[in-house]
Amino acid sequence: MNPAGGGRPAALPPAGYRPRRRAEEETPLQVLFIPEDTEEPTQVFDFARLTVSPELQLAFAKGFVQRTRAGGRLRRLSSAEKSYRFFRSFATYLGTLNTPPARPQDLLLVHLDGWRLERQNYTSLWHQVGEMISNLRAVPGLGPELRTALNQRQPEHANRRRERANPSYSRAENQRILSAARHDVRQAAARIRASQALAERWRAGDLAGEPPQQRRRGRLAAFVEEHADVPRTPRGAPQWWVRQLGTVAEHMEAVHLSALEIAAFVILLVAMTGENESTITKAPAGHRRPDGHAGGIASAVVELDKPRRGSRRHMDRPLVDLPKWAGSETDSAGPGPDQREGLSTPFGVFMLLYELAEGPRRLLGSDRLLVWWARSGGGGMGAGLRTGADGNLIRSWSQARRIPADPAPGAGPDAQPAHLDVTLGRLRLTYNELNQEPVAHTETTLVNEYLLRNRGNLAGYQRVVAGALAREVAKARSHAALQVLTADEVAEAAEHPARVAARHGMDAATLRRLLAAELDTVMTGCVDHDNSPHAPAGKPCRASFMLCLSCPCARAAPHHLPLQILVRDELANRRISTTPLRWAERFALPHTQLDDLLDRADPHAVAEARDSITPEHRRLAERFLARELDLP
Incomplete structure (x- = not known):
């Protein structure tokens, strides 16, 4: 409860309540798994049946307990069964070796590779390898060489997974x-x-x-x-x-x-x-x-x-x-x-x-x-x-x-269509493809784990992205270029402020405030915030500072270059963690505008501005891009 008041007490369990455990050891080698879902039955997993030494049996049992403990990743009975199945399969393989390992520190990467080669005909091979790697990571007492290998990213595993993945539906x-x-x-x-x-x-x-x-x-x-x-x-x-x-x-x-x-x-x-x-x-x-x-x-x-x-x-x-008021996409008659x-x-x-x-x-x-x-x-x-x-x-x-699939490329009019294999995984991938928004995961996961491995509509998707990029770039080109004061004009303003001010559509007093950074709006300065095209006449502008790049009230001076560079670089970096279509729709316009600004600036001035970037500049840019500076 909030000590300052205004809250309510949290709901507490009844008297005598004991939390339901999910895994506990009956004996060191017999592990009782209690699923989180009370409708699922409990089950005992017997590691004494594994065809390895008693020391490895105990190490595998401890690894299983670690994975199925309260707060662990495996909470369902089917997940626990799968983990045990791979422990048993790996133990069976080790038992066939002429000199099987007897202790956890005897396990080597070559043992995992040998187990994988025996299963190379499985279509889900790399999923199984990933599960086995997760099992071994939880096993105590492994040697440093194997532990390091298991903790490294498995690029081949990731690439194979993407190659074997089914594409989305059209x-x-x-x-x-x-x-x-x-x-x-x-x-x-x-x-x-x-x-x-x-x-x-x-x-x-x-x-x-x-x-x-x-x-x-x-x-x-x-x-x-x-x-x-x-x-x-x-x-x-x-x-x-x-x-x-x-x-x-x-x-x-x-x-x-x-x-x-x-x-x-x-x-x-x-x-x-x-x-x-x-x-x-x-x-x-x-x-x-x-x-x-x-x-x-x-x-x-x-x-x-x-x-x-x-x-x-x-x-x-x-x-x-x-x-x-939202009509049907397919039925305009009602x-x-x-x-x-x-x-x-x-x-x-x-x-x-x-x-x-x-x-x-x-x-x-x-x-x-x-x-x-x-x-x-x-x-x-x-x-x-x-x-x-x-x-x-x-x-x-x-x-x-028996839902028909799209005709194969080059198929004749009399060709019989194949029937779709409907799976929930492909339906979810199709949702991600069509909506370009993450669901219960980050945009990075959406890009790298879902869209990147989708081969179904790559050509069509590339056309959509290219069209969006072309529209945003054309929009940037059609807007009037932001007025920029050069370093020479800043020097000239020291002696002839009225002349420089008139050249850029302001009075001398406003020019002095602009150069003193009193009118700054992150990447530019605003010379007339009461007459913005983004607000009613005579009302203060409350638009996002990102819109300043195309606003007639905005002016840029040399001291704005560090923040323009930081924002431009971060927008470019977001290509990696944002879907291409989403990046094109959200960031292509300001990225193009900032590119134009920096292209028009003196290269030496840009280089000096990059060298002069301070931690304060970085913090301001981070807050700006996190939209902390937007007015409510």
Whole structure:
């Protein structure tokens, strides 16, 4: 609580609360993993089964505990299983050597290379190598040579990963995927709402005059809603009248979402938000409505969880509906079915899923957004309600829908199109490609880990970037050049201030203030801030100082050169950590203007200005580019 007042006490756990641990050692070689998700089962991983020396077994077990400890990166059971699987695979390889290492300090980089060569035919080889490197980094007692090699960047690994990565979908392919998913979701909503309405009519007694079959369907729909099952005989078989109306699967899926329909919802949410698979499939149903259901633009805020982000794992994600004035990109005659159902926005998809899964969510006592009915299940689970989703559902949906890919280059009109392999990873990459904005990661990660390895629309993207750059450069050329006082004019102003001032459209008093740095606006000085083109006449200008580069009220003097150099260099540096299109749209114009300014300046003056840059100049430039100097 804020000691100054104005806050409220933080919520505290109830008395007797003990935090749930995720990993603890039963014995030195048997590690009990307790997933962070309480719905996942615990599991014991036995490192005594590894075919290496007892000393290495213990070292690998300690490394596993380090990776799965509270606050560690591995929080899900599937992640822990994968880590153990690679420890076991590496141990199996070491056991085949003529002289296997016996201690952690005996492990060498050549052992990792040998394990990799045995797995070189795997398509996911470099992902597996990266996982094994992470495992070994956590192992205590390694020799300095191997430890140094593991901590170095693996350029070959990164390059191979980019080479093997699937490209994004084209705009047309992405639209076909979304259209197919929306079709499935729309049909699911119509079916479930009809069943719910029929059940309500039966409960209200409104089906008394209907045929017996219709009354039975209403009774059955109400029973399935309340019990997530059908009426059965004492022996567990569906009652005779239930069998007459259809199969158990048909009755359950009349009221609940099916596996392929929940896959369609996941596809829409990933494709429209750019969030990754686990974040969406583990999303909660709970949300806040900042709009207060008061009309206007509807919105919801959902707290999503991305464990790999560590302390920044929890994030509030706003989902906003389209304003009513925003028309459809494809239908200018009026709102289409996607707009009417809200399926053109992540807000609409989220709220529809929240509605359709509300009943089964209540039956399970779950807070998960994704709840659906499975016809069968692995591990002897059988049919029943499920939460979440996995890649197998997306794969099944892709195989069932057989969405055509774009024709191959040079293909004839009679060529049969291939069918798309729909994956959430490629959908997310497509979102990044189309929106050019990071989602739960930095712009550097967006550029280096997503866009750089995307080969799908490279030529088209390059054309878009080139067009944006050309427009911004043309804009810079069309603006009047910033008026600049040279060093000779500064010297002349000492004797003839009125003459120099008139030459640059100001009076002598304003010139003196400009040269005394009293009118500075970071990279220039402003000689008439009450008559700016960026503000109403007679009102002080509140525009960003970046706009001074093209403002008729701005004047530059020699003492502005250090900051002009610093800002120009930083804008150039941002090409590395910003997407090309975003850089072109945000920074190409001021970068071109500053280039022109420095080209017009005397080269010796520029060199002297660069040498005269002080820490104060750097701090001011950093604050300016961080937008700390913008007026609210």
